[in-house]
Amino acid sequence: MRGLIGKKIGMTQIYSESGSMIPVTVIEAGPCTVTQVKSVETDGYEAVQIGFGQRKVKHSNNPLNGHFKKAGVQPKKILMEFGVVPGFEYKQGQEFNVSLFKVGDHVHVSGTSKGAGFAGVIKRHNFHRQPETHGQTEYLRHPGSIGQASSPSKVFKGMRMPGHHGNKKVTVKNLEVVKVYKEKNLLLLRGSIPGANNRIVTIAK
Numbered sequence: 001m002r003g004l005i006g007k008k009i010g011m012t013q014i015y016s017e018s019g020s021m022i023p024v025t026v027i028e029a030g031p032c033t034v035t036q037v038k039s040v041e042t043d044g045y046e047a048v049q050i051g052f053g054q055r056k057v058k059h060s061n062n063p064l065n066g067h068f069k070k071a072g073v074q075p076k077k078i079l080m081e082f083g084v085v086p087g088f089e090y091k092q093g094q095e096f097n098v099s100l101f102k103v104g105d106h107v108h109v110s111g112t113s114k115g116a117g118f119a120g121v122i123k124r125h126n127f128h129r130q131p132e133t134h135g136q137t138e139y140l141r142h143p144g145s146i147g148q149a150s151s152p153s154k155v156f157k158g159m160r161m162p163g164h165h166g167n168k169k170v171t172v173k174n175l176e177v178v179k180v181y182k183e184k185n186l187l188l189l190r191g192s193i194p195g196a197n198n199r200i201v202t203i204a205k
């Protein structure tokens with residue numbers, strides 16, 4: 001399996017054998033169940049669909065309930081697809097857990113970053129404030145010029161301006177696996193990952 005679906009629990013710190021402090025993020029990784037195996041013949045591409053988190057039957061619609069019943073698994077909250085590992089035989093109902101990873105591995109974690117609402121250019125794009133001298137009054141945090149007047153008489157696409165900040169998919173690469181708690185399905189990664197606590201993330205090898 002190339003990865004798992006998990007849930008961000010929060011951040012804490014642990015100490016190495018040498019006594020140095022390591023900031024870590026705790027992730028509940030799995031268990032994830034295979035709900036569908038896609039092939040080139042039937043779907044046009046190869047992938048494995050896995051589900052994470054339990055959900056009541058009454059909270060799923062009939063098509064999804066039929067999908068889970070066909071796979072022989074309980075309804076899941078989250079469904080995602082991962083690429084297949086060549087030569088590995090996937091089966092519906094097969095379960096993968098945190099034992100997929102070991103200490104020292106490096107993983108990529110993707111999640112939805114915290115939303116900051118409508119933000120100005122200083123917070124959104126790290127702009128510098130304008131000078132506070134020479135009669136400057138109320139434009140300290142304004143972006144400044146956004147283009148020319150008569151020619152070309154337009155604002156070019158991609159101009160950095162105020163707008164919606166955060167709440168988008170972010171991937172942090174090459175995070176080291178510090179500890180693995182198989183009995184609790186917990187994964188401790190060095191450093192921080194995107195999103196608020198209890199947000200869904202994907203951990204890829």
